[in-house]
Amino acid sequence: MKCLRNLSDGGLHVAEIRVIPLKFRNKVLPGDNWLSKIISCLNDLQLSLMDGDVLVISAKVVSIAEGLAVKLSSIQPTNKARELAKLYSMDPHFTQLVLDEADFVVGGVKGALLTVKRGIFIANAGVDLSNAPPGCAVPWPRDPDGSAFKAWQTLKNEYCCSSLGVILSDSRVQPLRLGTTGVAIATCGFQPVIDLRGRKDLFNRPLKIKQLALADLLASAAILAMGEASELTPAALIRGVQITPVDGCTSRQTFISPKECLFSSLYPSFLEEASSCKVHLPGKWP
Amino acid sequence: MKCLRNLSDGGLHVAEIRVIPLKFRNKVLPGDNWLSKIISCLNDLQLSLMDGDVLVISAKVVSIAEGLAVKLSSIQPTNKARELAKLYSMDPHFTQLVLDEADFVVGGVKGALLTVKRGIFIANAGVDLSNAPPGCAVPWPRDPDGSAFKAWQTLKNEYCCSSLGVILSDSRVQPLRLGTTGVAIATCGFQPVIDLRGRKDLFNRPLKIKQLALADLLASAAILAMGEASELTPAALIRGVQITPVDGCTSRQTFISPKECLFSSLYPSFLEEASSCKVHLPGKWP
The missing domain is CATH 3.30.1330.100 (CofE-like)
Structure with missing residues (x-):
């Protein structure tokens, strides 16, 4: 010792x-x-x-500086957002913002949707409430x-x-x-x-x-x-x-292209298109 | 400037x-x-x-020191291993070792199986050829x-x-x-x-x-x-x-328990058991 x-x-x-x-x-x-x-x-x-x-x-920080924080009360939830919000115990306004920001919604758990944005699997399309200005959520x-x-x-x-x-x-x-x-x-x-x-x-x-x-x-x-x-x-x-x-x-x-991605057998085939494009796609709801 | x-x-x-x-x-x-x-x-x-x-x-390094490197030529591949090896362009001996080491095999791509071991998604059950002694593969x-x-x-x-x-x-x-x-x-x-x-x-x-x-x-x-x-x-x-x-x-x-895991809607339900046990399970092939 x-x-x-x-x-x-x-x-x-x-x-x-x-x-x-x-x-x-x-x-x-x-x-x-x-x-x-x-x-x-x-x-x-x-x-x-x-x-x-x-x-x-x-x-x-970049989003906040660029003025992208969104007042949740200004958002009008669609029926789809209300449905998902109920299913996953989420705020319908926040859920709508997530749907607007996501390229794909793939699933969810209590409090969060699993989405794909910019070819990345990310919770809630990257929209975040923590450290956001009061009453606001911050997207990418x-x-x-x-x-x-x-x-x-x-x-x-x-x-x-x-x-x-x-x-x-x-x-x-x-x-x-x-x-x-x-x-x-x-x-x-x-x-x-x-x-x-x-x-x-x-x-x-x-x-x-x-x-x-x-x-x-x-x-x-x-x-x-x-x-x-x-x-x-x-x-x-x-x-x-x-x-x-x-x-x-x-x-x-x-x-990575889905053909090479080790996890590809797990996720839906519509993601192939999203990922192989390798670009930010407009919001879609499959 | x-x-x-x-x-x-x-x-x-x-x-x-x-x-x-x-x-x-x-x-x-x-x-x-x-x-x-x-x-x-x-x-x-x-x-x-x-x-x-x-x-x-x-x-x-721990595995090698503990003498766990396995001579691939000493392994007798089963039919299941040969089948998977053909499907994913892998060596049948190596594939058999992966099957022996994995708790679950969930999918694969060319050259690698997606497995779960110790509740962790990992390629080839963690068995690795790189930096292994000649002719050998090294498990966890x-x-x-x-x-x-x-x-x-x-x-x-x-x-x-x-x-x-x-x-x-x-x-x-x-x-x-x-x-x-x-x-x-x-x-x-x-x-x-x-x-x-x-x-x-x-x-x-x-x-x-x-x-x-x-x-x-x-x-x-x-x-x-x-x-x-x-x-x-x-x-x-x-x-x-x-x-x-x-x-x-x-x-x-x-x-994490699958109920809370954001990705749970993607993976097969048999993993719930594996993950909620939170222990190393004996090798299984679903």
Whole structure:
């Protein structure tokens, strides 16, 4: 038993990864410039963005700043929304907003619908009540790729970075697991999936099917620093990860065609069309 | 445009999270003491474990050390295995091992079966060919909870920690997403899911359904440092995350009952039994 409780880690020379929470000075309100807020936050921390950094920002903050919060009382529920709301013990106004936002509704449990939006399985089409202005719900940004691209361009310019990754993130649940992890709903400036196929394993054999969902891993790591309640920390800077720079948006690379998706035997065939399009489809109710 | 390329981050005083890769000196072989290897690795880095640290270790390394790698040529495939192997373009010997290891087989795509093991949706029941000894495949450890518990007890004692988290991790795919993220197949010493329900959001309203899959988030963050090819880095130390200490194994807390699982309308009803048991069931083929 060594009990080296106070062993210094001054000798640490490995390439470690740092996840730095970006705590805002105050709440984001409609009309706010969320990019300026991030820059202020970095200034407060005396931090400059460096080549290879990845900035993860909660999609919700972008939506609120872009004025997308919806007053629930302003929504008129359809019969379909009332029916589903009753079935799943939900508010009919909120349910209507979810139907408007979803590309497909696939099922549900008490309090939430399982939907597909932007080719992603997500609860309630990403519409969220937590941390939304009073009486409001907040959907995903109208154009997640556009918002991520704007952030990427602005921050690259501001900090003279030659490579920078930007992720708009949300949280999502996993089949048969309790609790939420992170998902990248838009990515810009880097390859969001690392293809390891062909690289050698420890025994010098080529890997066959290994691909890493880098953007989702980064979105999950960021949640560890961001929190989900009242922490006022809707963004995180991740430093020390090897990224492969790409010029522009890369969200499409995170999708998989249903033919290759391991879970495809579970979900309805109409999703094939949705997923293979790899684009945001207009709201549909099968 | 500021171009403060070299702005020092010496002023950084936020509680950041560090993900430190633990690179082994050499390959893990059958019969190796994997815990000694982790301690050697920490010594090499002049690092001591501290209260609140979380150690994430690849389940595969534990399996190899425990002598669980299986020579594929020693396996006699059944007709069922041959049938599935043909259907999904897989090796019949490997397919038989997957059937032996799986609690349920739910579907498949070219090269992989979707299975449930230990209440977790996982490709090929967690049996893996990459980084396995030549001609072999590696299943999950026989008793993941027991292995995690042993690590937790030994390391807590070695470093005089009053709180320490241990995770045995694997990678898994997500429905409709390309690439793998992390999953905690066994957890020990801390609450693996953080229940935020009742905490206040930014507008002082209680959160209703928010729970964080902390262990899976940590397993994902660790992958960023560990790599999946020949990096010889099958473990990572995560420092700076708030954990709630628990005495002993906590893997069961990561499961959800199918009644509450958002994806339950997608999967067959026989899984209800598997998941509500929340234990490793003997291999079954529905």
